[in-house]
Amino acid sequence: MINVKIKETHSVGRTNEIPLRSTQAQNAAYDAQLAGYAQRPLAFLYRYIRRHPVAHGAVLISVFAAVGCSLASQYGIKHLIDVLSQGRSHITQLWGAFLLLAGLIAADNLLWRVGGWVSTHAFVTVTGDLRRDLFGYLNGHAQAWFTEKQPGLLASRITATSNAVFTAENTMAWNALPPCIAVGGAIAMIAAVNPLMAGGLLSVSAVLALILFKLAGHGAKHHRGFAKEAATVDGELVDVISNMGLVRAFGAITREQTRFGAKLKEEMRARRKSLLHLEKLRLFHAVVTAFLSAGLLGWALWLWTRGQVSTGDIVLVSSLGFTILHGTRDLAVALVDVIQHIARLAEAIETLLEPHQLPDHPQAKKLVEQGGRVDFNQVSFAYPNRARTLEAFDLHLEPGQRVGLIGSSGAGKTTVLALLQHFYEPQAGRILIDGQDLSMITQESLRQSIAVVPQDISLLHRTIFENIAYGRPQASLEEVLAAAHEARCTEFIEAMPQGLDTMVGDRGTKLSGGQRQRIAIARAILKNAPILLLDEATSALDSASEEAIQQALDRLMRGRTVIAIAHRLSTLQNFDRIIVMSDGKVIDDGAPEALRKRTGLYRDLLMKQFGNGVSAVNYYDTRIAEHAA
Numbered sequence: 001m002i003n004v005k006i007k008e009t010h011s012v013g014r015t016n017e018i019p020l021r022s023t024q025a026q027n028a029a030y031d032a033q034l035a036g037y038a039q040r041p042l043a044f045l046y047r048y049i050r051r052h053p054v055a056h057g058a059v060l061i062s063v064f065a066a067v068g069c070s071l072a073s074q075y076g077i078k079h080l081i082d083v084l085s086q087g088r089s090h091i092t093q094l095w096g097a098f099l100l101l102a103g104l105i106a107a108d109n110l111l112w113r114v115g116g117w118v119s120t121h122a123f124v125t126v127t128g129d130l131r132r133d134l135f136g137y138l139n140g141h142a143q144a145w146f147t148e149k150q151p152g153l154l155a156s157r158i159t160a161t162s163n164a165v166f167t168a169e170n171t172m173a174w175n176a177l178p179p180c181i182a183v184g185g186a187i188a189m190i191a192a193v194n195p196l197m198a199g200g201l202l203s204v205s206a207v208l209a210l211i212l213f214k215l216a217g218h219g220a221k222h223h224r225g226f227a228k229e230a231a232t233v234d235g236e237l238v239d240v241i242s243n244m245g246l247v248r249a250f251g252a253i254t255r256e257q258t259r260f261g262a263k264l265k266e267e268m269r270a271r272r273k274s275l276l277h278l279e280k281l282r283l284f285h286a287v288v289t290a291f292l293s294a295g296l297l298g299w300a301l302w303l304w305t306r307g308q309v310s311t312g313d314i315v316l317v318s319s320l321g322f323t324i325l326h327g328t329r330d331l332a333v334a335l336v337d338v339i340q341h342i343a344r345l346a347e348a349i350e351t352l353l354e355p356h357q358l359p360d361h362p363q364a365k366k367l368v369e370q371g372g373r374v375d376f377n378q379v380s381f382a383y384p385n386r387a388r389t390l391e392a393f394d395l396h397l398e399p400g401q402r403v404g405l406i407g408s409s410g411a412g413k414t415t416v417l418a419l420l421q422h423f424y425e426p427q428a429g430r431i432l433i434d435g436q437d438l439s440m441i442t443q444e445s446l447r448q449s450i451a452v453v454p455q456d457i458s459l460l461h462r463t464i465f466e467n468i469a470y471g472r473p474q475a476s477l478e479e480v481l482a483a484a485h486e487a488r489c490t491e492f493i494e495a496m497p498q499g500l501d502t503m504v505g506d507r508g509t510k511l512s513g514g515q516r517q518r519i520a521i522a523r524a525i526l527k528n529a530p531i532l533l534l535d536e537a538t539s540a541l542d543s544a545s546e547e548a549i550q551q552a553l554d555r556l557m558r559g560r561t562v563i564a565i566a567h568r569l570s571t572l573q574n575f576d577r578i579i580v581m582s583d584g585k586v587i588d589d590g591a592p593e594a595l596r597k598r599t600g601l602y603r604d605l606l607m608k609q610f611g612n613g614v615s616a617v618n619y620y621d622t623r624i625a626e627h628a629a
C-alpha cells in the first residue's frame, strides 16, 4: 500500500452524499411544487408546519391550557378576595380558594414549559426541513443562474429563511397566540360580571387590533427593503473575503472598507426605517391603552359606588381589563414582528425559488453509455444578451477519439465543453452523445458519464482525501490511493502534515496550482467516465511534473473519448485530431502531423511556442518516436 498518512476510519461511501430525494422524476415534481411557493410565503411556512402536526398540536394545546390557567388564576384571586371579605368564619372555603389558586398558578407555569420543551423539537425541525429543501432546489438551477448571483447572497438568504421562520413560529406561539386567547377569555369572564362592559371592551379591542394590523401592513415594504439590503451586505462580505488575495494585491483594503461602509449605511438606514415603523405603532398603542385603562377603572369604580359590583369584581375587572388592553398591544406588536419576519421569508424565497431555467425534459431518460461518441450538429449558441459564440458548429468524435481544441482566446473552446455538459441550451442545432440528444437525457446521468479537469480547479474546503473521493464516493480506500498515485499526488501528500487528512483550505488555497491540478486529475481518474474533458489540464505544472502528469493523463485517456483545450501544444502531441477554432467555427481539422505540415493557425502557434517551425517539427518527431518506443 502507498505510504501516506491516513486515518484508519476513511470510508468514502459513508462520508459523502446521502441522496436527498430518490429519483429524478420525483426530484422534478418536488422542485416544481416548491417553485409554486415563490410568491406565497405563508403557504410555504404552513407546508413545513403541517409536516409535524403532533408536535405543533402539542405546542398549541399547551399554550391554550397555560393561558386558560393564567386567566382562571385571576378568577381565583377574585374568589379568594370574596371569601376573605366574608370574614374568618369561612376557613374551609378560604383554604379551598387558596388551593385552587395555587394549583392554577402551578399548572400555568408548568404548561408553558411543556410547550417550550416540545417546541425545541418542532420549530427546529422545521428550520432543518426548510433549508434542506431550499438547498436541494438550489442545486437544480442552471449553471448560468449561479454566474449571475453572489454566493454569499444566496447563502445569506437560505439562513435568513430559517431565522425568519424560527422567529415567526416562536413569536406566534409565545407572543401572538397567548394574548389572543387571553383577550378572548378575559372578555368572556368580564361578560359574567357586566355584559355591557364586556361588549364595550370587545368592540374597542377589535377596532384597536384592526387599526394596528392595518398600520403594520404598511410597514411590509420597509421590512422587505431591510431584508434585501441585509442580503446584499452578506453577499459583499463573502465576495470580498473570498477575494482577499486580490484585494491585498491591489492595495484596495481602504477602498473596500469605504465601499463596505457605504453598503452598511444603506442597510442600517433600511433597518432603522423598519424598526421606526414598529416604534410608531407601539407609541400609538401605548397612548390609546393609557386612556382606555383609566376609563375602564373609572367605570368599574362608578359601578361599585352604586353597589352593582363587589370589591372582588373590581379587582377582577381591572385585572382582566388590563389583560385585554395589554393583550391587544402584545398581539398587535407580535403580529407586526411576524409580518416583518414573513417579509424576510418572502424576499428570500422569491429569489431562491425562481423557476429552474434548464430543467430536465419531462420525458428525459438516463444516458445509455455506448462508448462515448460525441456529435455537435450545426450548433449555434449565444450567452444571454451577447453576440453569437458558436455559429453552425459541427464536431463529430468517434468513441475513444482524442481531440484537441485550439484557437485564439474567446474563440468558443470553453463554451463547447460547457454545452457538452448541458450547462446551457443551444439556440439551434443538436448535441448528441452516443446518438442520444442531450436535451432528452437527464442531466444527472449525463454528468456521471463525463469527467472534467477544469482550468480553474475547484476544490471543496475539505480534506485531500474527500476531494479526490469526490469523483466516486463509493470508491474503496485502495482505489482512492491508486488514483492519487496515478495522478502523481503521492509525493506531495506524503509531505503534508496530516497526509490525506490535510485540509486543502478555501477552494484549495493551501495547495499549489500544480497540486490542485493533480488532485483534479486523480478525481477524474477515480470517476472513470467514458468521456473526458480537459481544460488546460496541465497548465499549472512545471516541466518535470508535466512529464509525469502527461503519462498519467495518457493512461487516463486510454479508451475514452477526450476533448482537451490546450494552449501548450506539447500536451496534444498524441492526440488523434486537432480542431482549430476561430469565432465560434471550426476552421481546420486534422491529425497533428497533418496540421503542422500545412499553413494555418496550428503551425503558426507551433512556431510561436518553439521559436521556429523546424525546431517544433523536430520536437514533435522526437516526442512521437519516444512515445512509440
Ligand SMILES: Nc1ncnc2c1ncn2[C@@H]1O[C@H](COP(=O)(O)OP(=O)(O)OP(=O)(O)O)[C@@H](O)[C@H]1O
Pocket (backbone or CB within 6 Å): 147, 383, 384, 386, 389, 407, 408, 409, 410, 411, 412, 413, 414, 415, 416
Ligand atoms: N458565462 C458567460 N456569459 C456571457 N458570455 C460569456 C460567458 N462565458 C464566455 N462568454 C463569452 O463567450 C465567448 C467565448 O468564450 P470561451 O470562454 O468559450 O472562449 P475560449 O475559446 O475558451 O477562450 P480562452 O481560450 O480565453 O479561455 C467570449 O467572448 C466570452 O466573453
